[in-house]
Amino acid sequence: MEKYIFELNEEEPKYIQIANHIKNLINSKCINDGEKLPPIRKLAEFLNVNNVTIVNCYKKLQSEGYAYQKMGSGTFAKRREVMQKFKNEYSKEIKNIINKNHGDIIDFTGESLSDLYFPIKEFKEVLNRVLDRDGAEALLIQETLGYGELRETINNAFWNKRFDEEEILILSGAQQGIDIAAKAIVNINDNVMVEKPTYGGALSVFKWRRANIFEVPINDDGIDIKLFENILKKNKIKCFYAMSYFHNPTGASYSKECKLKILELAEKYDFYIIEDDYLSELIYDENLNHEPFKVLDKGNRVFYIKSFSKIFLPGIRLGYMIYPDGFKEVMQSSKINTDIATSTLMQRALELYIREGYFKGHIEILKKEYKKRYNMMRNLIKDQLSDYIEMKEPRGGLYFYLKLKDKNISSKELFYRLKDKKIFITPGIVFYKDIDGGVDSFRLCFSQTNENKIKEGIYVIKEVINKWRI
Known part of the structure; x- marks a missing residue:
């Protein structure tokens, strides 16, 4: 002492x-x-x-x-630099992959869609129609909440007119949505709850707000409710950040029972839910229904965030938030303090793209193509890696989260060994704020890999782990 x-x-x-x-x-x-x-x-x-x-x-x-x-x-x-040094190195490696577009590597890290499925032809047609129709107005007029017709179309196409358009805010991506919601409800030294593990971008937002971060483990059907309530009993929590479908990185989706219980606790203990509806368009299991927290919310507790970047065009940086009643002024203020307004031209083009039915068709094509990769990777993992890893099937999305059975093998060291063979994975420690989190886990994304590269990559992973154990 x-x-x-x-x-x-x-x-x-x-x-x-x-x-x-x-x-x-x-x-x-x-x-x-x-x-x-x-x-x-x-x-x-x-x-x-x-x-x-x-x-x-x-x-x-x-x-x-x-x-x-x-x-x-x-x-x-x-010691911060131990974790941060690796995270910085990992980030640098991934940026290098993106910037140089190496054709000889196998990238199991990329979360955005392959450019093979970008709807360039249809979107170009829509852009031209918008410019012909609106002229300079498409480039000049800005609305703080977002283009009114886009908010109306989102409400009609995705929510069957469930909400008031005044409760919908157009975003420059999901990350901005998390930031704006945090600005509205989180102050210095407030307590927030997150899943363990969770999305690093959300952790960064809450750390920037200088909040105290509590974690609760996530299971197959959502968080550990018993532990969640124990924390609530002892601490005043301002908000809970959750990825309701295909949680990043575990791939877990919340059951209806778990969502209803969390909403009940939100009423009882007076906290808000920031729902990041990540990749729910890509459901491959017919028994899994899309019913987010926002649909079940009767107590005005949920900030719902949806990004179009992951499943549409990453470069347009568009998304939206549906916020609880009574937050309009603070939402407008937070948006203005962030970037004033989102690209008007892109908003108008997206509105027409959705209204004309292109978006729905695009999603159907994506589901069909990525379900093939999903099934292929799942079967290869079962056939080739079952002696080395544990896997829980996500039933949708773009990745698998795997747990190493051999405790002498770390995902960080596995990253380095595979990197030498030009194969890139995401070690689990990237998703934890604790230094000992995720050491035995890693994520494999299949969005940037074709079927041949998936096969080759899984075989090499098996070879590397097998040699390690000898």
Whole structure:
């Protein structure tokens, strides 16, 4: 305990001073990665401060990435650069793949659709029609909530006129939607809940808001409800971020029962749900119905976010949000503070594309083509990798999340070994904020790979893991 001794001053809050001291100990390696920090009461007594001071100190360390909490076990140190260094390297490698468009690699990381399925001909026709019809107006007029006719068409085509168009906000992609929703409901030191693991972009938003992030594990049909409510009983949660269909990275989809229970808890404990409806257009199992939180929401609790980038044209950066009643002014303000307005021309073109029925036809083509890849990869994983990995079938989407059976093999090291063979996977640790998360898991996306590359890639993965075990 001696290393925790230092002199407190009267100028700044004690919890900040203690947190800074512990950060220095972690950075100087006086506290090792994964080392358990002293229990709250013990450290409070040792430093002659109250328990709340240490609680706030540990929350600050967690929010800044210097500590993580294990339920029932305590708080543990995390040296940020260990995790961040790898994430930065991984990001650099993936950007290199995208920018240079290597033809000799097998990319199991890409989440966007193959350019083979971009509806260029139809979209070009729609763009020309919009320019002929609207002229300069298509480029000049901006509306904060988004192009009115697009909001109306979205409401008609996808929601059977369920909502008021004033509750629909056009976005420059799902990431902006998460950011805007967070600005509306999350302040400094507020508590938010996320799935474990979860989308790194959402974690970045909440960290930027300087929120305290709580995690709850995700199962086959949604989060662990019992643990979720235990956290709610002990902490005032502002919002819960969820990917309701084909969760990234696990591929899990929420059951109706789980969604209804979470909505019930939202009413009971007074929190909002930010629903990221990720890839629900790509359902391959006829027994899986599309019924998002927003459809079931009776208590005005759900911010629903949908992106067109993943399943349409990534370059147009369009999506939309349906927000709860009463948030119009704050939504407009948050949107203006972000980018004022989204491309008017692209909005008008998308509106016509949806209204003319092109979008529905495009989705049917995608489902047919990607279902082939899905079935092929699923069968190859079962046939070739079942001795080495555990797999739960996602029933849709663009990827599989696999768990290594051999605990001596890490997904991070597997990434490096496959990289040497020009095969790229996404290690599970990319999706966790804890330093020990996802070490035994990895994700394989099939959106950027044809059938031949899927076969070759799976065979090489088997070969690499098999050699590792010998």
